[in-house]
Amino acid sequence: xxxxxxxxxxxxxxxxxxxxxxxxxxxxxxxxxxxxxxxxxxxxxxxxxxxxxxxxxxxxxxxxxxxxxxxxxxxxxxxxxxxxxxxxxxxxxxxxxxxxxxxxxxxxxxxxxxxxxxxxxxxxxxxxxxxxxxxxxxxxxxxxxxxxxxxxxxxxxxxxxxxxxxxxxxxxxxxxxxxxxxxxxxxxxxxxxxxxxxxxxxxxxxxx
Numbered sequence: 496x497x498x499x500x501x502x503x504x505x506x507x508x509x510x511x512x513x514x515x516x517x518x519x520x521x522x523x524x525x526x527x528x529x530x531x532x533x534x535x536x537x538x539x540x541x542x543x544x545x546x547x548x549x550x551x552x553x554x555x556x557x558x559x560x561x562x563x564x565x566x567x568x569x570x571x572x573x574x575x576x577x578x579x580x581x582x583x584x585x586x587x588x589x590x591x592x593x594x595x596x597x598x599x600x601x602x603x604x605x606x607x608x609x610x611x612x613x614x615x616x617x618x619x620x621x622x623x624x625x626x627x628x629x630x631x632x633x634x635x636x637x638x639x640x641x642x643x644x645x646x647x648x649x650x651x652x653x654x655x656x657x658x659x660x661x662x663x664x665x666x667x668x669x670x671x672x673x674x675x676x677x678x679x680x681x682x683x684x685x686x687x688x689x690x691x692x693x694x695x696x697x698x699x700x701x702x703x
Contacts, residue, residue, distance in 0.1 A: 521687060522680070525642055525679050525682045526679055527645075528645035528648065529642050529644055529645070533660060534636070534661055535634075535636075535659060537572045537635050538573075538574065538630070538634050539573075539627070539632050539635045540571060540572045540635070540636050540661075541576045541635045541636065542575065542577045542578065542638045542639075543559065543579070543620075543638065543639040543643070544556065544588075544590060547579075547581075547585075547593075550586065550587040550592045552593060554666055554667050555667055555668055556589070556593065558640075558663045558669075559666070560577070560597055560600075561600075561663070562662075562663040563575050563638045564597060564601070567602055567606070572635075572636060573606060574606055574607075575602055575606060575607050575608070576607075576609075576623060577589070577590045577591075577592075577593030577597065577607065577609050577610065578593075578610040578613050579611070579612075579619055580612050580614055580619075588609070588611035589611075590610045590613075593609065608626070610623060610626060615695035616646065616650055617694060618695070620647070620650050623635070623651075624654040627655075627656060634658075635656055635658050636658070636659050636660070636661050637658050637660045638660075638663065639662055640663060641663070642668065642675070642678035642681070642682045643682060645686065646686045647660065648660050649689075
């Protein structure tokens with residue numbers, strides 16, 4: 496009996512150690528990829544959606560869109576894609592709100608493509624992957640918040656997109672050490688959830 500208990504304790508301890516190691520490694524990768532900024536030439540810049548209010552992008556979304564405009568002006572890609580659906584009762588999708596904002600801020604209409612679907616990161620990237628196949632795009636640059644970059648890039652690869660990341664360095668998501676720790680923890684959980692269940696958690700636009 497003692498031998499069984501001893502082996503049971505060792506097995507439980509091994510599981511705990513494994514969970515700690517996997518969680519720690521994931522958190523490190525979230526932190527590490529957040530600091531990467533790829534501005535290699537690509538076929539399209541993809542702006543992942545965030546909240547919008549009756550067609551007006553939220554502060555988080557605006558920071559992503561402004562960064563995409565910087566990349567577009569630097570000739571990183573000839574096309575900017577805005578992606579994201581809407582909640583029940585919304586008049587605008589995140590994709591439409593983002594596209595309108597970019598056009599109002601100097602990106603030619605012909606160079607902006609809106610994808611008004613996607614209830615979370617995964618379904619948004621699946622929609623972009625379908626568009627990429629239609630246009631024969633091979634490389635894209637994802638624009639999102641720093642802490643979201645690791646998970647977004649991993650999901651993009653698994654839906655068939657060859658993606659690099661160029662995160663925004665402004666906006667509510669990138670201020671303060673406390674906020675950084677909170678977002679890293681959130682993204683660590685979200686990434687592990689995705690790897691286990693193969694889906695994002697949450698409902699509606701801006702869900703993770």
